[in-house]
Amino acid sequence: MTDDRLRFDGSLTGSHSYLGLKDEHALNFPPFTLLSNGTKIECPLLASKFCLFPGEILPIITDDGDAINALEKVKSSTNGYCFHLARESNEDKNRYGVLLQLTHHRTDDIYFIAKLKAVQIFVFPNELRLGDYGIEVFAFNLKVIGEAVKEGISHLTLNACDPKWLYRQSQTFEVPRNLLRFLSNHNWDTIKAKVFRYYLSLGMDENFAKNKLEEDPAFVSYYLISNVPMTVKEKKDLFLESVELRILYCLDNLVARFISITCNRHNCLLVKNGDFLFVSHAGICQLFVNPAGFYFNVVTVKSDHLAFGTVENTWYPKYDWSFLLCGCRRHHGWNYVSFTFEPTMFACIHLRTSIINRLPVMPLSEYPSPESRELREIDWVVRYNEY
Structure with a gap:
């Protein structure tokens, strides 16, 4: 150099x-x-x-x-x-x-x-x-x-946690108030425990994570956003949904029923539940931008494939890269490995070469009506039992 x-x-x-x-x-x-x-x-x-x-x-x-x-x-x-x-x-x-x-x-x-x-x-x-x-x-x-720009609102803080496509502009400042009411009225112990474990796995300080869970409802929303790969149709359906809590239910439903991502040619396993680090295809950034300015729709996950590659032309300094191939030898993205940085391994996968597998998802008609905004406690327990 x-x-x-x-x-x-x-x-x-x-x-x-x-x-x-x-x-x-x-x-x-x-x-x-x-x-x-x-x-x-x-x-x-x-x-x-x-933001x-x-x-x-x-x-x-x-x-x-x-x-x-x-x-x-x-x-x-x-x-x-x-x-x-x-x-x-x-x-x-x-x-x-x-x-x-x-x-x-x-x-x-x-x-x-x-x-x-x-x-x-x-x-x-x-x-x-x-x-x-x-x-x-x-x-x-x-x-x-x-x-x-509203009196008393500081610099779009909410948008640091919730992507703009998720809520209409008129909802931007209604979301935190409604979520705070939701958190205080319903039993969120199960989901908060999962969110807490998720952030600890990324290296967040334990006390900071606990405080954020209690004080910042968007913190929970970001967990849901960053852990659910979505199709374009699902993304559009969420955008058209007018009630904030129903949006949250939809996301929660997609997360709870996610099983895996597999190769769309021979159904080889690429990602299993719990492997997500970041979903850029349908999350905060939506698009991954490489150093040359090219955009990719990818999902970033923890990699189980320890592959020694090369540092030449790597997008991430200190990370060796190699091609991510599934069992049928199809190229799905890239593996990155480091002996000095955290995480030690991760992978970027093209969603266009894969299939998102889920358990049957409840139709929107089964969610609480906009008038009642009541949570279906029985369904909640069923979906989160031993999740």
């Missing part, structure tokens, strides 16, 4: 990752490097402290003159890209950046209204000068359209 590459190594941080929870504040990703011949990120970043993820669309409205000038300049550029920097606090020595692409825009007498698509999100050391690498930086204030 050259001196230049050593100089600009940094750590990527985010709010959650399939690489494991390190502490209650942030997750540490493997290092990235900026090369002298341009920009290349050697490790994908899946989440950020912005914004690669592939997501950010609707903005601004009347700030500097912001409008910057966006007008972006609009006239070849690809419509801009790079936005921010700081967490005055004490924070790092700068968190997001590479945005302008996809839609319009103006009126006062506001510039646009949609920006997040391409990559990462953090740079304070001393890094992006201009030296041909990256033009636009610093401006963003104001999110609609109910995201």
